[in-house]
Amino acid sequence: MSNDIHFGLLQRIGHALFGEPIDREWLMRHLKDAEAAAVLDAGTLSMIQGVLTMGERQVRDVMVQRSQMVVMRRDDDLAALVRVVVDSGHSRYPVIGEDRDEVVGILLAKDLLGYLEPGQDLPFALRDVLRPAVFVPESKRLNVLLREFRQTRNHMAVVVDEYGGVAGLVTIEDVLEQIVGEIEDEYDFDEDETDIEPIDDTSALVRGLTPIEAFNAHFGVTFSDAEFDTVGGLLAHQFGHLPEVGARLEYQDFEFEVTAADARRIEQVRAVRAAPSPDATEDDG
Known part of the structure; x- marks a missing residue:
């Protein structure tokens, strides 16, 4: 793309940022044009988008x-x-x-x-x-x-x-x-995806911020949410500390393995429901 086109894009972006107030969608459209023209790299565009949307987000x-x-x-x-x-x-x-x-x-x-x-x-x-x-x-x-x-x-x-x-x-x-932006790893969930990602009939990947009520509904259990609102909060309490990746815990009929965590919270766990014992199966029969 020619230098004239590059200059034209920069002029429009500069006018949007420092000139008369303008609609945000218009600005974002021209920023994306600038990225496509290699005037801005993807990282810079992402940072500008973050700045522009901060006013819409709450604590x-x-x-x-x-x-x-x-x-x-x-x-x-x-x-x-x-x-x-x-x-x-x-x-x-x-x-x-x-x-x-x-x-x-x-x-x-x-x-x-x-x-x-x-x-x-x-x-x-x-x-x-x-x-x-x-x-x-x-x-x-x-x-x-x-x-x-x-x-x-x-x-x-x-x-x-x-x-x-x-x-x-x-x-x-x-x-x-x-x-x-955050440093993502293979265990990070897309914000648009569900809190609970089934693996099979008895196990799932569960975000730490999943409400206990949602976990109960998915697995048909009755974990108490009287003291803790989220699965991560409940498990951190059961561990007695903030666990590292790979830490395991048996709680009620589940085994939980921490698959993603940082210094402040449990990000994600693998929840595996224990198979019913043979005695329980016979009793049900």
Whole structure:
């Protein structure tokens, strides 16, 4: 394609970005034309699309669910806090009181380092290193949240629902991923696909964020959703920690194997329903 056509595309994109307000669909059409003409590469186009759509997305779309938050407790001693840091590898943690609806502050892992130096015998009190928690509503737009994160130099916020209860947490990384994208692997689900992908009659790949109610409906079981909303939250509780890929757990009549996970959540599991025992089969007959 000639330089004149390249220049014309750049002129139109520049006018759209810096000139008079224009319809977003028009802009996206010309950006795609620019990609087709090799003026923009696919990665750049994807980032621009991410920026343009941030104003349409809300915190609830990207937050870590309440049941999957890694938290510390107000009454934990130094050894317990260090164990959580070592097991999870995070840099920031919500600190809770009686339950997850009572977030009393944020702990930065680096603030524990001074108490761990050899020869140090400093008295430790969690309240001395606790930082104020920032609370945001589920409905806040991501572009607004990113601007606030940058202005306040804050990297984490606790998300609250319309009733004031804690719904989850969101980090600046969660927001930036909407621009630069995530690193996908072979186990990632397409957002347009179902939460449960059957393998055969007794097994399926299940997203961690699958509602327990949906899991129950698919398999005809009655897992309780009184304490946890999602399959990932329930299994993280049963493991007692955030498991690594390959970890297995037997729960009720199922064996679960973690097939995808990151430092914050169970992304996907393989659920295999145990075959009925011979005795049970005979009794049914």
